[in-house]
């Protein structure tokens with residue numbers, strides 16, 4: 100059993116301690132993040148873009164998600180692991196939603212699942228929660244349906260859409276989710292939603308008043324050069340560092356500087372002598 104648990108995440112609502120969540124797609128990164136006390140490791144379907152090279156999260160399959168979730172679960176000793184349900188794995192029926200969510204827990208060692216949407220998916224969340232599956236909601240910009248929303252942009256700017264967003268967050272709360280991600284929401288609206296609902300909000304591009312924050316780890320490390328959203332703060336710029344290291348390796352091999360004696364096995368010279376003729 101992991102040290103962190105769902106009840107502890109819920110309790111952060113009434114504490115000053117922020118919830119820390121980061122995306123994680125593999126075992127060695129899970130070991131690093133887990134060792135630093137990250138509360139939640141999100142195996143986000145963003146892995147479709149970051150790990151698999153798709154143009155959006157839409158093509159990501161259950162099998163692809165489970166494959167990465169298994170690796171992350173093996174590395175998470177303390178952090179909770181949240182598996183992101185891929186597009187169309189939860190929309191079709193309550194039965195399919197429960198069945199697919201169950202696979203994240205039973206086959207891939209996840210502690211909870213996340214799914215996108217508000218009022219439209221409240222019945223699915225409720226069914227999953229009744230089946231005993233901890234669910235994290237996700238409202239605001241929902242990348243799986245971004246094209247219907249007019250692209251990757253801030254949500255809830257006018258009165259109607261702000262009201263819809265508040266009602267979406269309420270619906271997710273009432274359906275029994277233990278927390279909810281707010282993505283690309285104006286800071287004052289995210290603050291209002293955080294005040295109006297009883298479960299923790301975890302923001303991404305949603306200002307400082309949320310109960311927690313999440314970022315895509317590759318973005319904050321500066322490893323994904325293709326595209327960086329404006330709300331991301333880069334805490335490192337690893338892409339040039341990785342390129343430098345690889346360039347040095349290429350140079351060393353080409354110039355016969357690697358491997359040197361320190362990085363070779365010396366063996367037994369008498370054996371080699373006897374083999375010579």
Ligand code: KIV
Pocket residue numbers: 122141142143144145146183280282303313314315
């Ligand atoms: O897939 C993902 O990484 C996410 C986070 C950005 C919240 O859903």
Ligand code: NA
Pocket residue numbers: 143144145156183242
């Ligand atoms: Na996602």
